Amino acid sequence: MHLVPADRADRPTIDGHRVCDAIAAIGEPDHVRAWAERFSLPADPGRLSLLLALHRTGPLAVSDLAVATGMNDPAVSQALRLLRAAGVVAGEKAGRVVRYRVVDPVTSGLLDQCTTAETG
Structure with missing residues (x-):
């Protein structure tokens, strides 16, 4: 679970490898924020x-x-x-x-x- 941020590392997961894949798919918070703003229009x-x-x-x-x-x-x-x-x-x-x-x-x-x- 190398991609899990330190503030969430102690939380239990069921499919740890998928959690890492999900974190990678989400990407950087600034990028997500920019897309959210684009979709808000x-x-x-x-x-x-x-x-x-x-x-x-x-x-x-x-x-x-x-x-x-x-x-x-x-x-x-x-x-x-x-x-x-x-x-x-x-x-x-x-x-x-x-x-x-x-x-x-x-x-x-x-x-x-x-x-x-x-x-x-």
């Missing part, structure tokens, strides 16, 4: 709706996203701020209109799974 139904709309249709403006999702413009803007800060979406300005799109390939892959699970 689409965990909100409003943000997930925005992401699905953008993923399926391509670039859309805030007002169009508000109509599509049933959210109000300020709520859409706030959600897009969070998604933009996390590097999940990006805005492209054309005159006075900013259209947003999904730019993170990992998020796109997760959204593909949402789409596949829904239709398949």
Whole structure:
């Protein structure tokens, strides 16, 4: 049980080798925390709706996203701020209109799974 941290080494296990495998599979706490934060973004139904709309249709403006999702413009803007800060979406300005799109390939892959699970 070489991977068991000292603060847990005195606890009994049933399958010690699997405990070590599980610890190795979990990885570093900072890495787990980063993935948890990434998963927290689409965990909100409003943000997930925005992401699905953008993923399926391509670039859309805030007002169009508000109509599509049933959210109000300020709520859409706030959600897009969070998604933009996390590097999940990006805005492209054309005159006075900013259209947003999904730019993170990992998020796109997760959204593909949402789409596949829904239709398949």
